[in-house]
Amino acid sequence: xxxxxxxxxxxxxxxxxxxxxxxxxxxxxxxxxxxxxxxxxxxxxxxxxxxxxxxxxxxxxxxxxxxxxxxxxxxxxxxxxxxxxxxxxxxxxxxxxxxxxxxxxxxxxxxxxxxxxxxxxxxxxxxxxxxxxxxxxxxxxxxxxxxxxxxxxxxxxxxxxxxxxxxxxxxxxxxxxxxxxxxxxxxxxxxxxxxxxxxxxxxxxxxxxxxxxxxxxxxxxxxxxxxxxxxxxxxxxxxxxxxxxxxxxxxxxxxxxxx
Numbered sequence: 001x002x003x004x005x006x007x008x009x010x011x012x013x014x015x016x017x018x019x020x021x022x023x024x025x026x027x028x029x030x031x032x033x034x035x036x037x038x039x040x041x042x043x044x045x046x047x048x049x050x051x052x053x054x055x056x057x058x059x060x061x062x063x064x065x066x067x068x069x070x071x072x073x074x075x076x077x078x079x080x081x082x083x084x085x086x087x088x089x090x091x092x093x094x095x096x097x098x099x100x101x102x103x104x105x106x107x108x109x110x111x112x113x114x115x116x117x118x119x120x121x122x123x124x125x126x127x128x129x130x131x132x133x134x135x136x137x138x139x140x141x142x143x144x145x146x147x148x149x150x151x152x153x154x155x156x157x158x159x160x161x162x163x164x165x166x167x168x169x170x171x172x173x174x175x176x177x178x179x180x181x182x183x184x185x186x187x188x189x190x191x192x193x194x195x196x197x198x199x200x201x202x203x204x205x206x207x208x209x210x211x212x213x214x215x216x217x218x219x220x221x222x223x224x225x226x227x228x229x230x231x232x233x234x235x236x237x238x239x240x241x242x243x244x245x246x247x248x249x250x251x252x253x254x255x256x257x258x259x
Contacts, residue, residue, distance in 0.1 A: 027174040027251050030063030034094070034257070035178055035247040037070055038101065038218040040239035041077025041127060045259045046086055049244050052257045054093040056248055065094035068171055070218040070234070071101020071180035071198075075124025077239035081131040081160075088159045100167035101180045102198040102219070108164055111153055114145035132156060169197050172213065176249065181219035182231065185209040204231075216247060225256055 027033060034053050039046050057065055073087060074080035087098055106123060109116045117125060117139055126136050129148065132155040138144040153161075170192070171178040177189055182204030184196040189212055196204075201220055211230050218235035220226070225245055226233035236258070238244040246257040 026176070026254065027249055029251050030061075031173070031251060032057070032060060032062045032065045032094075033173055033176070033249045034065070034067045035070060035216045035234060035249070036067065037234035037236060037245045038072035038221070038238060039069070039077070039083055039244060040072055040075055040103070040124065041080040041083055041131065042238050042242075042244060043077075043079040043082035043086060045238050045242065045244040046083055048259045049246055049257065050086075050092055052259070053246065053248075056257060057093055060250060060253075062250070066173075067092050067094050067096045068178050068216075069096060069098040070178065070216070071099045071167070072103045072218060072235075073098070073101070074107055074128045075103040076127055077124075078127060079131055080128040084160045084163060085157075088157075088163045097171055098163070098167055099171065099178065099180055100169055100198065104164055104167060105198055110145075111149050114149035117145040117148065118142045169194060174249075175213055176216055177211065177213035178216045180217060182217045183211055183215055185211070189213060205233075 036049060053067060069087070073083045087096065090096060103124065106116070106120045106125065107128060110120050110125065121139050121142065126139055129139055129152055130136050132152060134148065134151050134155050139148050169179065179197045181196070181198050182200045183189060183192050184200060185203065185207040186209065205220055209230065215231040217231060217233050220233055221235045221237035222233065224236060225247070232247060234245045234247050236243040236245045242259065244259045248255045248257055
């Protein structure tokens, strides 16, 4: 089954979509899934992507739609708080399923173990703290970190903390498996560790293994989506490039939306 799905993907991305009635059912009938890559504090791009998804839904008949966010909502870009505001207020034309990214994990680690801020500040944590109106001078200097963590916790709406603690690690639908970073080759999908799902890179990107599903992921940025036989990567470095990418999946279709 998976090889037939992958063959359909190759034809689709080569610009030769299969004829109606012969395309593989990549998702259950009537279902559409929109997988959105790493946002990293670019609330402006998230608003534009919401409008693109809304317009795409209007063009396709469907019984059920879902927007899967692949993690990394915070850090690096300037408006992490605004991104979490949008995600917690469900400002989208379909139900959303947000997944945990390594940057959300670092934020939660900082709140629980402030000493980790010495590392987090180098990965975009300074921008996140600033977005909540908290002074960043001590975080920049890696001093008084417990006080910074306490101030950040007080500045964060309870809904943001509830959202972050409730993020799922993975989602499966049809022949697709969604996660933030990727999977460890040779390990069944149900047995993947959180460490790999959030952080893996080279061992996954360089693998030609059959993972048992087409893995849809972010985490590893590129100028354009990375389409391989066993995986599709959609992190296009939005916080730098201005290109936030979404993979739009239908029963017999695969396409990209981009800001």
